[in-house]
């Protein structure tokens with residue numbers, strides 16, 4: 001089977017104080033093969049993050065299935081997986097990076113990256129070495145390694161975020177606008193990282209604000225407006241709006 005198959009997926013939210021239900025996304029279908037990179041485009045509020053969060057199971061879908069070809073559990077419907085399975089997959093197989101850094105307080109950058117590795121059962125010494133390698137690789141200034149990231153700049157937070165997610169070498173990596181508010185140089189760095197991950201066989205689903213960034217990077221593009229999956233390499237202007 002494909003690495004990921006999103007089938008007839010819908011998600012509604014109940015706005016309790018209004019007593020109303022609203023559809024965030026309806027009837028989404030797409031699939032991707034191992035090692036592919038799919039980009040999701042569409043205007044703000046069209047439900048892109050909702051799809052990604054449902055794959056990561058931060059949200060539970062109302063309808064449809066999200067079939068993932070897992071290493072540990074074989075074929076698994078992420079919309080029906082148990083909490084235990086979800087935790088296991090997040091620990092070993094599925095990574096998530098957003099523009100926001102949501103981490104334990106009073107924990108240094110180094111400790112955060114080490115923790116990601118220790119969670120996977122790595123030995124302390126190995127975790128220490130790997131964490132250093134990752135922080136160096138993503139060019140996080142050495143003087144920031146042993147400080148708390150709450151005061152970091154957007155670019156620094158992002159690099160730490162990516163280091164934490166990629167140090168685990170996830171099979172499936174979800175990227176929710178990780179380049180938002182980054183300067184051009186930092187964006188190019190992210191692009192390089194994505195290219196490296198792809199070369200190593202990581203399957204990726206990404207949302208990016210600028211279409212230019214996605215050009216030549218995505219194998220498939222899913223357009224929220226037309227609900228169509230375009231299988232050719234991305235061409236500028238395909239999405240129309242972002």
Ligand SMILES: Nc1ncnc2c1ncn2[C@@H]1O[C@H](COP(=O)(O)OP(=O)(O)O)[C@@H](O)[C@H]1O
Pocket residue numbers: 013014023024042043044045046047048049050051
């Ligand atoms: N937790 C939530 N509770 C209520 N509404 C939500 C929630 N998450 C998203 N929404 C709504 O669902 C719609 C899609 O949001 P989102 O997936 O964040 O869109 P996008 O990422 O494309 O900007 C929006 O109208 C948003 O307000």
Ligand SMILES: [Mg+2]
Pocket residue numbers: 048049050
């Ligand atoms: Mg979003």
